[in-house]
Structure formats: structure tokens, C-alpha cells
Amino acid sequence: MKTLLKNARILTMKNDRIFFGHVVVEDNRIVEVGPAVNIYADYDKVIECEGNLLMPGFKNAHTHSAMTFLRSKADDSNLQDWLFKEIFPREANLRPGCVRELTKVAILEYLTSGTTAAFDMYFYPEEFEETANKFGFRLVNLLMYDKTARPVKKCLELYKANKNEDGLVKYVIGMHSEYTPTEEMFETTKQLLDKTKSPFYTHLSEISKEVEDCIFKRGMTPMEFFDSMHFFDRGGAIFHGVYLSDDDIEIIKKRDVVVVSNPSSNMKLASGVAEIKKLLANKVTVALGTDGPASNNALDMFREMYLVTGLQKLILKDPVSIPAYEVLKMATVNGAKAMGLKDCDTLEPGKLADIIMIDLRRPSMQPLNNIINNVVYAGSKDVIKMTMINGKVLYYNNEFFIGEDINQIYKKVQQLTDELSVIKK
Amino acid sequence: MKTLLKNARILTMKNDRIFFGHVVVEDNRIVEVGPAVNIYADYDKVIECEGNLLMPGFKNAHTHSAMTFLRSKADDSNLQDWLFKEIFPREANLRPGCVRELTKVAILEYLTSGTTAAFDMYFYPEEFEETANKFGFRLVNLLMYDKTARPVKKCLELYKANKNEDGLVKYVIGMHSEYTPTEEMFETTKQLLDKTKSPFYTHLSEISKEVEDCIFKRGMTPMEFFDSMHFFDRGGAIFHGVYLSDDDIEIIKKRDVVVVSNPSSNMKLASGVAEIKKLLANKVTVALGTDGPASNNALDMFREMYLVTGLQKLILKDPVSIPAYEVLKMATVNGAKAMGLKDCDTLEPGKLADIIMIDLRRPSMQPLNNIINNVVYAGSKDVIKMTMINGKVLYYNNEFFIGEDINQIYKKVQQLTDELSVIKK
Numbered sequence: 001m002k003t004l005l006k007n008a009r010i011l012t013m014k015n016d017r018i019f020f021g022h023v024v025v026e027d028n029r030i031v032e033v034g035p036a037v038n039i040y041a042d043y044d045k046v047i048e049c050e051g052n053l054l055m056p057g058f059k060n061a062h063t064h065s066a067m068t069f070l071r072s073k074a075d076d077s078n079l080q081d082w083l084f085k086e087i088f089p090r091e092a093n094l095r096p097g098c099v100r101e102l103t104k105v106a107i108l109e110y111l112t113s114g115t116t117a118a119f120d121m122y123f124y125p126e127e128f129e130e131t132a133n134k135f136g137f138r139l140v141n142l143l144m145y146d147k148t149a150r151p152v153k154k155c156l157e158l159y160k161a162n163k164n165e166d167g168l169v170k171y172v173i174g175m176h177s178e179y180t181p182t183e184e185m186f187e188t189t190k191q192l193l194d195k196t197k198s199p200f201y202t203h204l205s206e207i208s209k210e211v212e213d214c215i216f217k218r219g220m221t222p223m224e225f226f227d228s229m230h231f232f233d234r235g236g237a238i239f240h241g242v243y244l245s246d247d248d249i250e251i252i253k254k255r256d257v258v259v260v261s262n263p264s265s266n267m268k269l270a271s272g273v274a275e276i277k278k279l280l281a282n283k284v285t286v287a288l289g290t291d292g293p294a295s296n297n298a299l300d301m302f303r304e305m306y307l308v309t310g311l312q313k314l315i316l317k318d319p320v321s322i323p324a325y326e327v328l329k330m331a332t333v334n335g336a337k338a339m340g341l342k343d344c345d346t347l348e349p350g351k352l353a354d355i356i357m358i359d360l361r362r363p364s365m366q367p368l369n370n371i372i373n374n375v376v377y378a379g380s381k382d383v384i385k386m387t388m389i390n391g392k393v394l395y396y397n398n399e400f401f402i403g404e405d406i407n408q409i410y411k412k413v414q415q416l417t418d419e420l421s422v423i424k425k
Numbered sequence: 426m427k428t429l430l431k432n433a434r435i436l437t438m439k440n441d442r443i444f445f446g447h448v449v450v451e452d453n454r455i456v457e458v459g460p461a462v463n464i465y466a467d468y469d470k471v472i473e474c475e476g477n478l479l480m481p482g483f484k485n486a487h488t489h490s491a492m493t494f495l496r497s498k499a500d501d502s503n504l505q506d507w508l509f510k511e512i513f514p515r516e517a518n519l520r521p522g523c524v525r526e527l528t529k530v531a532i533l534e535y536l537t538s539g540t541t542a543a544f545d546m547y548f549y550p551e552e553f554e555e556t557a558n559k560f561g562f563r564l565v566n567l568l569m570y571d572k573t574a575r576p577v578k579k580c581l582e583l584y585k586a587n588k589n590e591d592g593l594v595k596y597v598i599g600m601h602s603e604y605t606p607t608e609e610m611f612e613t614t615k616q617l618l619d620k621t622k623s624p625f626y627t628h629l630s631e632i633s634k635e636v637e638d639c640i641f642k643r644g645m646t647p648m649e650f651f652d653s654m655h656f657f658d659r660g661g662a663i664f665h666g667v668y669l670s671d672d673d674i675e676i677i678k679k680r681d682v683v684v685v686s687n688p689s690s691n692m693k694l695a696s697g698v699a700e701i702k703k704l705l706a707n708k709v710t711v712a713l714g715t716d717g718p719a720s721n722n723a724l725d726m727f728r729e730m731y732l733v734t735g736l737q738k739l740i741l742k743d744p745v746s747i748p749a750y751e752v753l754k755m756a757t758v759n760g761a762k763a764m765g766l767k768d769c770d771t772l773e774p775g776k777l778a779d780i781i782m783i784d785l786r787r788p789s790m791q792p793l794n795n796i797i798n799n800v801v802y803a804g805s806k807d808v809i810k811m812t813m814i815n816g817k818v819l820y821y822n823n824e825f826f827i828g829e830d831i832n833q834i835y836k837k838v839q840q841l842t843d844e845l846s847v848i849k850k
Binding site: 068069070071072073075076077078079082105106108109111112264266267268269270272273293296297298299300302303306309310311313314316317318319320321322323324361362363364366367368369370373374377378379380381382384398406407410413414417421 | 493494495496497498500501502503504507530531533534536537689691692693694695697698718721722723724725727728731734735736738739741742743744745746747748749786787788789791792793794795798799802803804805806807809823831832835838839842846
């Protein structure tokens with residue numbers, strides 16, 4: 001299967017230059033990029049891009065996709081009430097089969113926002129694996145050891161999915177955070193890390209109380225705690241990282257850990273603003289995530305891009321930070337690094353064909369003064385004309401090509417949502 | 426011409442309840458709303474809403490639409506450089522005929538984001554009037570006296586447009602700010618206000634330096650200054666209002682002045698965050714605006730809605746403020762009040778038919794836990810299925826019905842933009 005995407009503006013994300021040309025995709029990989037492609041050769045499919053922009057898809061480097069059932073369920077309430085009265089009791093209702101359905105709505109939204117891969121962290125990861133494979137969506141699933149739900153054997157079994165290099169779904173090892181697990185969970189997770197050679201991933205320093213409690217309890221920050229146990233010896237990423245000390249940043253640099261920032265979620269839950277400019281000045285790799293739809297409430301990388309730079313400008317009283325291309329790197333190349341997707345970062349021959357087309361004829365993209373700035377500062381879901389993952393067009397001109405009727409998906413998810421919403425006394 | 430919009434969810438914005446029903450529009454006004462409408466009567470046009478949401482269109486209560494030519498032209502630079510090196514020299518290139526074209530791209534974007542009326546402030550207001558009338562867009566134009574460009578006679582002439590009550594365009598009187606006009610401009614504007622009985626509108630207390638300079642120069646805040654001269658005796662609105670004192674707020678209450686907040690622009694230019702929660706606690710009416718595309722860069726009321734509540738949560742460390750329905754009121758009813766559009770605020774018989782349809786089958790709107798919260802917290806341009814202004818559908822299913830080819834508009838605007846971008850030495 002050979003597809004030609006012709007007459008496009010192309011932003012490879014190897015650098016910030018945009019040029020006119022074509023892209024050839026063979027099966028799930030890019031085989032040619034540039035102005036010199038033979039557009040008269042024999043192709044199974046030709047997509048006329050009409051001068052619109054092709055670029056690598058966005059990587060949502062931290063999310064809890066199945067939480068779609070909690071979207072708009074508990075907004076405008078304080079954090080404790082939100083978590084303990086609204087979120088946890090409803091999550092306790094989750095049963096086998098739910099996550100498989102709930103993640104479908106999330107994938108649809110990812111496709112509408114040009115997100116070609118998500119780094120997910122939730123219950124029943126194997127169900128999301130199933131849905132992602134069925135729809136053709138690229139997924140990195142965080143595998144969290146749990147004595148009952150996911151014992152060591154089960155973890156290693158799921159981890160095997162990684163053996164298939166071109167597979168859409170892979171697993172990495174992590175933990176929820178420093179403050180929820182038992183001692184046994186830390187020990188077993190460390191053993192799993194050593195056995196699998198996986199990098200490590202966790203929520204870390206999201207709110208100030210988390211850091212203060214950890215210092216009180218352990219005499220160390222969460223970052224220092226995990227590093228003292230050699231969890232980050234093979235790198236990985238931390239989610240949020242709003243409250244990081246200078247020593248934390250030193251560890252992050254030494255271990256080449258990526259900081260995945262979630263500006264919308266941190267804003268909406270009133271957690272704070274991560275010190276992105278300082279991290280960049282320290283040459284730390286920063287990626288972006290939406291967090292789950294319970295706290296954001298959209299799964300929209302355009303929102304994260306706008307906010308990650310907007311909030312730095314506001315907080316630092318410095319409209320210069322952070323430039324748009326730097327932001328676009330966070331949403332693409334750096335996200336790929338955080339997720340260990342080394343073949344999904346740029347548009348180059350040999351890379352996986354995770355490509356989006358930005359419709360430059362949407363009014364917000366006009367005039368073409370500076371296309372990169374238009375995308376970062378004026379972009380929104382309506383400019384996504386095409387989302388291609390692994391060489392397959394899954395979304396084009398507002399239509400989905402995922403092999404299922406979206407109205408049936410919505411019906412089923414609404415049913416489940418209504419059932420799960422009943423809080424048991 | 427009688428149009429039936431049938432089988433919709435309806436949010437009138439008279440209150441926060443959503444019900445199933447139909448809307449009948451005759452010419453440019455709503456004549457029936459509710460479940461009891463006779464859907465079998467004779468209609469010239471029937472729009473099947475398939476359970477999607479009908480609500481009043483968004484009112485963009487502060488913008489500079491023609492600045493589309495400066496979109497993405499000078500991002501990530503400091504305020505002084507931005508204004509004096511990038512914006513002003515290019516604005517100096519504007520000549521008759523430019524604003525007529527440049528505002529077209531803005532109207533297109535307003536339509537994609539469900540904005541049915543804009544409150545504009547810019548050079549050549551009569552050219553925007555022409556374009557708005559041509560496309561069918563509702564516009565309130567701020568008329569600013571200028572000895573050369575708009576002498577008193579010209580102002581009064583333009584003001585006459587208001588005589589036609591059902592007209593799409595009306596004028597009100599205002600000034601740029603406290604810090605730019607000459608003494609003569611203050612005096613003449615006051616005479617114009619008294620002559621026309623217009624409420625008054627101005628940029629006010631956008632940055633802290635503006636307030637400090639005014640206190641230093643006049644011994645008063647900008648709000649106190651204008652009030653001391655009785656500019657606000659017939660109400661009106663202030664744009665931005667980021668730095669308001671308690672005394673300012675007392676004046677605002679006494680004069681029933683609306684505060685039009687522009688959270689994105691204030692964030693991106695690092696100006697600060699308006700104290701919205703405090704204003705609401707003081708029963709001040711707050712509306713929302715995008716400001717111009719040079720500073721935002723999108724003309725997107727979804728962005729403003731998300732930010733006006735998100736930034737309060739963040740700055741006040743209080744995830745409870747401000748509830749979604751309150752935000753939706755700012756973007757609709759309160760905007761209408763700010764703009765003096767008393768017939769455009771709610772969906773009721775007798776009101777003007779400025780109606781939008783939200784596509785509840787877009788993934789971000791699912792599941793239907795809380796539709797109002799979905800719109801405010803997860804909405805983006807892609808959920809706008811229809812934008813109707815003055816009884817006419819101007820945008821439907823991503824297509825524009827404005828009587829002009831959008832590619833021709835883009836071509837012309839690009840040409841102008843390229844010409845205007847050349848800064849003369």
C-alpha cells in the first residue's frame with residue numbers, strides 16, 4: 001500500500017523551516033519527503049493537500065483517557081471534594097469492559113485534535129490496548145504493578161506486547177506517585193524495572209502539599225526519593241513537575257528525565273504553574289499532556305500549547321517567553337522522547353507515518369504571516385483536516401475512519417456513564 | 426421567510442435549564458420557542474437539529490477585527506517593541522480600502538466560533554460597517570472622534586446608522602484611552618456624548634503603568650478621571666479593567682458600567698489577570714472579548730470562556746470560582762448588555778434571531794453529563810455546527826454563506842498583508 005500526499009507545505013520538525021513538497025507513505029512508514037518526489041509514479045492512493053501543512057502528529061504525553069465518563073461531572077469544586085466525593089467513588093464502580101468503551105470517545109477526540117499518540121495511565125490498560133489496536137491508534141500504556149489487579153506475572157505478560165516493534169501499543173513501567181503506594185509496591189516495581197529495563201514514569205510534584213508531605217515523611221523531595229532508590233536510572237518522565245527544587249532539576253538533567261507539563265489541568269485544579277522557562281534554561285526536555293478529561297476537560301493539544309507559553313508570559317511578566325517553535329517541539333518531538341517513540345518524532349524517510357494535515361484555509365490560519373505561530377497561538381481543533389496514524393487515515397474532513405459507528409459509541413458510553421455515575425452509599 | 430429549527434435542545438440563557446423543543450424564526454426575529462411549536466405548519470425552510478444545542482450566539486465585546494493582517498507578526502516580543510516596532514509602523518501603512526478587506530477574515534473566524542456580534546474599535550469604522558452589512562454580520566462600531574480622520578460632522582453622520590433599529594450595524598461613542606488623546610479630544614468627545622446620549626466606552630486600566638502614570642499626572646485613576654468629567658453618566662463599558670481600585674469599582678457600580686475582560690490578550694501580553702471574582706462579588710456585569718488578532722491571536726470566544734474561569738482558579742488558588750454558567754452568561758447576555766444589544770441576549774419570541782447550534786456529537790461534547798460545562802470547559806470551534814445572524818444562516822457544517830468566495834478573500838488579504846508589512850524607514 002503506497003500513498004502519495006502531494007502539493008503540501010511540509011514542516012518536518014527537524015527544524016523550523018517550511019517547504020513545498022510531497023510525502024510518500026508505504027504501509028506504515030514514510031519512504032520519501034521533499035520537493036523531488038515523483039508524483040506520477042504508481043500509487044494506491046493520492047491525497048491532494050492543496051498547499052495545506054503536513055507535520056508530525058501531536059503526542060499527548062500524559063492523560064487518563066477513560067475518564068471521559070467523568071468529564072464535566074465535578075467542575076468548580078475544591079480538590080478534596082473533587083477527588084474524594086466525585087472521582088474516587090465513581091471510579092470504584094468501574095468493572096471489566098468499561099475502559100474498552102470509555103476510551104473510544106477519547107480516541108475520537110484525539111483524532112479531531114491531531115493527536116496521533118497518547119501516553120495513558122489508568123485502570124484496565126489491556127482494555128485500552130484492545131481499543132487502540134482496533135481503531136488503529138498509537139498508545140503507550142503505563143503499567144502499574146498492583147498485587148490484586150496486576151500482579152508481576154500479568155505485568156510481564158502485558159510488557160511482552162513491546163516485542164512487536166511496529167506494534168501500535170507498547171507498555172512502560174511506572175507508579176501512580178510517591179504518596180499512594182505501599183512499601184511492597186515500591187519494591188516490586190523496582191524489581192520489574194530491573195527485569196524489563198524500562199524507564200520509569202510517575203506523577204511527581206503536582207501540588208505543593210505533596211512535596212511538603214514527602215519532605216516531612218522522608219526527609220526528601222519526591223524526586224530525590226525516587227532517585228535514591230534508582231528508579232530513574234534508565235530515564236523516563238515525570239508528570240506535572242509543578243514544584244521542583246534546583247536539586248530536583250539537577251537529578252532530572254543527570255537522569256535525562258522528561259518533564260511532562262499539563263498546564264490546563266494545573267490551572268483548572270488551581271495547582272500552580274510549572275517553571276517551564278527555568279527548565280528549558282537548564283536544557284531539560286519538556287513535553288505536554290492534557291491530563292484526563294475529568295480535570296481539563298478537553299483532550300486538546302492546541303489548548304496545552306497555547307497555555308504552556310501563555311502562562312509563562314503571564315507569571316514571569318515576560319511576553320518573550322516561550323517562542324512558538326519551542327512549544328511545537330514540546331507537542332511533537334519532545335512528546336515522542338517522553339513516550340519512547342523514537343520513530344514518531346519527525347517527518348523523514350524511515351519514520352512511522354503519524355502525520356497530520358493543518359487546514360490553512362480555516363480563517364484562524366490566515367493570513368500566512370507565520371504558519372508556526374498561527375498553529376501555536378491561533379490553532380484549534382477546527383484546523384485539523386487529516387489525522388494519519390501508522391500510515392492509515394483515521395480522520396479526514398471531520399469524518400472518522402475507525403470501523404465503528406460513532407453514534408453507537410456515544411450511545412454505549414452514555415449508558416455506561418449513567419450507570420457508573422451512581423454513587424453507592 | 427419563516428424558518429423552523431426543529432428537534433433541538435434549547436438553552437435560552439434566561440436561566441440555566443436545557444429543554445427539548447423547536448425555534449421558529451420569521452425574517453430576522455424569533456417568533457416561537459418551546460416544545461409546543463407546530464412543526465407541521467408551513468415553513469420556507471426547516472433545519473433538523475438532531476438533538477443538538479441551540480443557544481444565543483456569543484458576543485465578542487472587545488476586538489480590533491481588521492488587525493488580522495498583524496496576526497502572528499510580532500509574537501514573543503516585549504510590549505514596547507511589539508507596539509512601537511511592529512504594530513504602529515504597519516498600522517501607519519493602512520490606507521482607505523484596507524479595513525474593508527481585512528475585516529472579512531475576522532468575520533469568517535467569528536462565524537466559525539459561534540460569534541454573532543462583535544464590538545469593534547479601529548480605524549476606518551465605516552469600511553467595517555460596509556463589510557458587516559454585506560456579509561450579514563452584527564457589529565457595534567466604536568466611534569472615536571479624530572480632528573482629521575473623523576471630525577464631529579462625520580461622527581454624527583455615522584451615528585445616524587443607529588436610527589434603523591433592525592440594522593446590523595450601530596455606532597456608540599468612545600475614546601481610545603485616558604493616555605493617548607489630547608485635551609481637545611476629551612472636550613469634543615464629551616460634547617458628542619451629550620449630543621448623541623451615547624454611553625461611553627474606552628480601554629481602561631489594562632496595565633499597571635497606565636494607572637500609575639494617570640495617578641501621577643492627574644492625581645486620579647483613569648476611572649476616576651473619566652467619571653469626574655461625567656463620561657460614564659449614561660453607562661457604557663471599559664475594556665480590560667485589569668487594575669481597578671475599590672473606588673473604581675464603586676464608580677463602576679454606580680454608573681452601571683460593564684467590565685469587558687480579555688483574558689487571553691492580558692495573558693499573552695503579560696499584562697495581568699483581571700479580578701473577575703471580586704467584580705462579580707460586587708455585582709458588576711462582566712463581559713468577554715478576544716481583543717485583536719495581533720495580541721491573542723485567535724478570535725475565539727471558547728478560549729476566553731475557558732481562561733476567564735481558569736485564570737481565576739489559578740490566581741486565587743480556588744478551583745471553585747467561577748462556575749461555568751456564570752461564564753456562559755458573560756459570553757452572551759452580559760456581552761449583549763455591554764454592546765447595547767438588548768434584543769440579542771436570549772432566545773425568546775421577539776428577540777433577534779442570532780442563534781448558534783452546538784454539535785453535541787463532536788467527541789469533546791460527549792458524554793452529556795453537563796452540557797453547559799462541556800461547552801465552557803471542553804468546547805472549541807469544531808463544535809459550532811451553525812451560526813445564524815439576524816435570521817440568516819451564515820455558517821453551517823463548516824461552510825460559509827456570505828456571498829463571497831473565501832479563497833478570493835484570503836488571496837486579497839494576503840496581498841494587502843504583504844504590502845502593509847513593509848515598514849518604511
